[in-house]
Amino acid sequence: MTIHSSHWGAFRPRVEDGRLAEAVPFELDGDPSPMLRSVPEAVHAANRVTRPAVRASWLDGSGGRRGADPFVEVGWDTALDVVADALRRTYERHGPSSVFGGSYGWSSAGRLHHAKTQVGHFLACLGGFTGHAGNYSYGAADHLLPYVVGDASSVTGQVTTWAEIAEHTDTVLMLGGVPAKNFQIESGGTGDHTSRLGLDAALDAGTRLVNVNPVRFDAPERAEWFPIRPGSDAALLLALVHELDRTGRLDEDFLRRCTVGHERFLAYVRGADGGRARTARWAATITGVPAERIEDLARRIANGRTLVTATWALQRAESGEQPYWAVIALAACLGQIGLPGGGFGFGYGSIAGTGNTYRPFGTPAFQARKNPCSARVPVTRLTDMLSDPGGTYEFDGAAHRYPDIRVVYWAGGNPFHHHHDLNRLVEAWQRPETVVVHEPWWTATARMADVVLPATSSLERDDIAAASKEPYVVAMKRTVDPPGEARTDRQIFAALARRLGVEQEHSGGLDDAGALRAMYETARTSSIEHGHPLPEFDEFWERGHHRYELPAPPPPFAAFRADPDAAPLATPSGRIELYSETVAAYGYDECPGHPAWVPGSEWSGTAGTRHPIHLLSPQPSSRLHSQLDMAGVSRESKIDGREPVVLNASDARARGIAEGDAVRLFNDRGETYAGAVLSDDVLAGVALLATGAWYTPADPAATGSAELHGNPNVLSQDRPTSRLTQGSTAQSVLVQVERAERAPFRDPYALPAFVTRR
Ligand SMILES: Nc1nc2c(c(=O)[nH]1)N[C@H]1C(S)=C(S)[C@@H](COP(=O)(O)OP(=O)(O)OC[C@H]3O[C@@H](n4cnc5c(=O)[nH]c(N)nc54)[C@H](O)[C@@H]3O)O[C@H]1N2
Ligand SMILES: Nc1nc2c(c(=O)[nH]1)N[C@H]1C(S)=C(S)[C@@H](COP(=O)(O)OP(=O)(O)OC[C@H]3O[C@@H](n4cnc5c(=O)[nH]c(N)nc54)[C@H](O)[C@@H]3O)O[C@H]1N2
Ligand SMILES: [Mo]
Helix, strand or coil: CCCECCCCCCEEEEEECCEEEEEEECCCCCCCCHHHHHHHHHHCCCCECCCCEEEHHHHCCCCCCCCCCCEEECCHHHHHHHHHHHHHHHHHHHCHHHEECCCCCCCCCECCCCHHHHHHHHHHHCCCCEEEECCCCCHHHHHHHHHHHCCCHHHHCCCCCHHHHHHHCCEEEEECCCCCCHHHCCCCCCCCCCHHHHHHHHHHCCCEEEEECCECCCCCCCCEEECCCCCCHHHHHHHHHHHHHHCCCCCHHHHHHHEECHHHHHHHHHCCCCCCCCCHHHHHHHHCCCHHHHHHHHHHHHCCCEEEEECHHHHCCCCCHHHHHHHHHHHHHHCCCCCCCCEEEECECCECCCCCCCCCCCCCCCCCCCCCCCCEEEHHHHHHHHHCCCCEEEECCEEEECCCCCEEEEECCCHHHHCCCHHHHHHHCCCCCEEEEEECECCHHHHCCCEEEEECCHHHCCEEEECCCCCEEEEECCCCCCCCCCECHHHHHHHHHHHCCCHHHHHCCCCHHHHHHHHHHHHHHHHHHCCCCCCCHHHHHHHCEEECCCCCCCCCCHHHHHCCCCCCCCCCCCCEECCCHHHHHHCCCCCCCCCCCCCCCCCCCCCCCCCCEEEECCCCCCCECCECCCCHHHHHHCECCECEEEEEHHHHHHCCCCCCCEEEEECCCCEEEEEEEEECCECCCEEEECCCCCCCECCCCCCCCCECCCCHHHCCCCCCCCCCCCCCCCCCCEEEEEECCCCCCCCCCCCCCEEECC
């Protein structure tokens, strides 16, 4: 029986007449994702890219406008020649930093054909490129946590396991809940979805879950809902600390032994900094949570073993560092960091593998050649980089300059899904001389390219799926033929490398099959060194999967807690820093030296605005970002072809909006149309419009065109969390919503216009 995998899980492909008929869930997966149902339709979609295509007015040098001009289909030789020429010219005239190869994006679960890594490898062979720093997912946490706890392992590494929670934890205080929709997904795929089972086991064992969230439904039914205004969690956490302090419940011994800066932090909480005491009453006005409820919560978390968690979403907002730092501060005050089932951890329900055993070895992954060029720009600064060559920005305590980008090379990502304030990006995107995109589908980003090269989907090539928070390594076997003339990204780069004289550096004499074997062998060597050997390649490929069986890990921070001198953290003090001299010295008022309440410029507490609805753009339940949007589960979720927006029922009534109505969401940055869903399980004043509906401008030739399909990124703001981390602020967005009498419509998945087509 053949096997394949995806970010949404492993499956058994059933093929009929050369076509994928069904993706049958992997029999060992305890909780497979319904998204598998979308796979056949996506793979055989009418909007696959089947031949190389070049934007007509780029080819004839007449200028034109990216996204608005028709394409010409050409043969592979012509396409590869024009790309090779553009690269050669650019490297000669402007050097490596003028080529942007950051190419952010998830591509497929296959670790060899991970397109972004292949882009980086290829461009490194040519002399290097401007890369990116950080990520959209947890960029603020990733750069903040090393200052606080020495590294970001509480986001990316081992956190308290589900088993430990079930056995030891009385209360899990879950900021952002534990969304079942999100734990369908693991980057690199998963053979076994464990989160729902882990949660159920904990609930059965008597663990209480408190879902602190503007949304009720992103937690199990059995959880308690603790509604809160988006963007206000730091205030709640400070008030909980205040309440612990006021009632004599601080763990002074832990604070003294294991932290530095608690005096300054507590002085701030008490109001000794000249500000107000951060009491429950103070927080009530900010968070919308009654003071008594905050006081009661403080009592409950101090009574018994408590784990404080937060989803990644909380830090994707202005000053998104603060709730994360405050979670750690609250956990430190409770004094249970390092105890089984206690302390803090991030990303439960943000991704499938959180709560599993983390495995820092034996995970097959393609190793790209090192980038010889040091230029890197934070992912969230994409638009500024393109529009402001030579401009300066701050990042992580230092000033940097934007490079002068002439070529943008993107494969495996969809910036016209993922980036914020898309109307700004559309204009900045017109500046470079050349934009090359590899895509399996005619996405918004493909339509915004000069040269579009048809890439295979994962089902049309051999690969291996693996992730370090998930026990399975899974063979992804070629199942169907590529459509038209599609090639693997690696084959495309190999052909370009030949033209540019770097074939040996690029491919090392290996074809795709040879490279796959080599990638596996590297992981196997590491697995043997760690005493958990992967089988030989042929045996693995034949069986199709391998499951690592690992012993349960110790609680995070256990060694540090036991003896902080013997097992110090990698912070300057070796302790948990509740006040960081380093961060304070940077002088960023949006990210001071200790956890603080720093209201954003755009959030639900902003008074007197013309755009009173706080729009959250969560991850979609029906797809992965923009992937699978055209198929099955996602397509069926649309309302008259538009993305559903969840509105609080009273907000909808006040605007004359009924269930299923077309609505217009707008602010000063853009406007988009969506279909209304009414709910009492979303806090009043808050709306939810998931990411990933394919960007569909009404008029691609117009500046600031209306968007017709419900893409929240025409509304989101292109402003970083802070200068410290330059994270994404997707969740700090204010909009107005109105009923749309006549809502315009265009097919989001239509093919672009072609001048000629064979
Ligand atoms: N408003 C708002 N915006 C957000 C977020 C949010 O919360 N709110 N979240 C952000 C986050 S956390 C993330 S991670 C980003 C995600 O942003 P992306 O990772 O850019 O989103 P995807 O849709 O997964 O894009 C992957 C692209 O790769 C293509 N692809 C798949 N396989 C292959 C392949 O083998 N080869 C090639 N060449 N291409 C392939 C797919 O067709 C798709 O177009 O979005 C961010 N944007
Ligand atoms: N189905 C599906 N799953 C996915 C993805 C996908 O595209 N589809 N994408 C994956 C990726 S790339 C990522 S980065 C992760 C992202 O994972 P997250 O960032 O955790 O996901 P979100 O869905 O944005 O939000 C999670 C929860 O946080 C809540 N929340 C938002 N803002 C606030 C706030 O200010 N305060 C509080 N208390 N709660 C808040 C939301 O209501 C929601 O319940 O998801 C991954 N999982
Ligand atoms: Mo992400």
